[in-house]
Amino acid sequence: METYVALLRGINVSGKNIIKMEDLRQIFERMQFSNVQTYIQSGNVIFSAKSTAESALLQKIEKGLEKELGYSVPVMLRTPSSLATVVSQHPFGNVSPEETRKLYVTFLHDTPSEAMQQSMLQLQSDQEKFHFIGRELYIAVEKSMLKPLFTNVLLEKKLKMAATTRNWATVNKLLTLSAR
Numbered sequence: 001m002e003t004y005v006a007l008l009r010g011i012n013v014s015g016k017n018i019i020k021m022e023d024l025r026q027i028f029e030r031m032q033f034s035n036v037q038t039y040i041q042s043g044n045v046i047f048s049a050k051s052t053a054e055s056a057l058l059q060k061i062e063k064g065l066e067k068e069l070g071y072s073v074p075v076m077l078r079t080p081s082s083l084a085t086v087v088s089q090h091p092f093g094n095v096s097p098e099e100t101r102k103l104y105v106t107f108l109h110d111t112p113s114e115a116m117q118q119s120m121l122q123l124q125s126d127q128e129k130f131h132f133i134g135r136e137l138y139i140a141v142e143k144s145m146l147k148p149l150f151t152n153v154l155l156e157k158k159l160k161m162a163a164t165t166r167n168w169a170t171v172n173k174l175l176t177l178s179a180r
């Protein structure tokens with residue numbers, strides 16, 4: 001059995017596509033996954049399944065969610081080892097308790113083309129930095145910035161693919177929970 005982390009896009013945001021985490025756990029259990037647990041209300045599911053090609057597992061989860069919920073939910077899938085790599089490759093230096101930045105990671109299905117990455121990188125400023133590594137976009141926003149440019153909708157428009165973003169604390173907690 002392999003452990004996976006499913007990062008669901010667009011649930012429990014702005015009062016849309018509301019689903020209780022207990023219901024989400026039950027949906028994953030009905031899809032025959034084991035050791036299912038959720039973390040916070042933003043659609044993070046840790047579960048065990050037979051080692052399977054990512055594309056087949058994603059298809060099963062996305063079809064199962066659509067059948068149960070009645071709407072499409074894009075899912076990004078990672079393993080504990082890939083989350084460990086995400087954390088270890090963080091490009092914005094040490095993260096201290098007195099951090100002056102808000103740090104995020106955007107998870108993508110695929111690595112965006114160089115042209116798409118460049119179009120996104122052109123939007124950065126002194127207060128808002130972006131950095132791509134593989135299928136992740138790292139974002140650092142100065143806390144003093146009143147309204148950051150980046151939103152998930154903007155990222156998806158620029159990158160032409162589904163994306164879901166988690167703050168740095170959530171990414172680290174998911175790594176801790178999934179590595180048990």
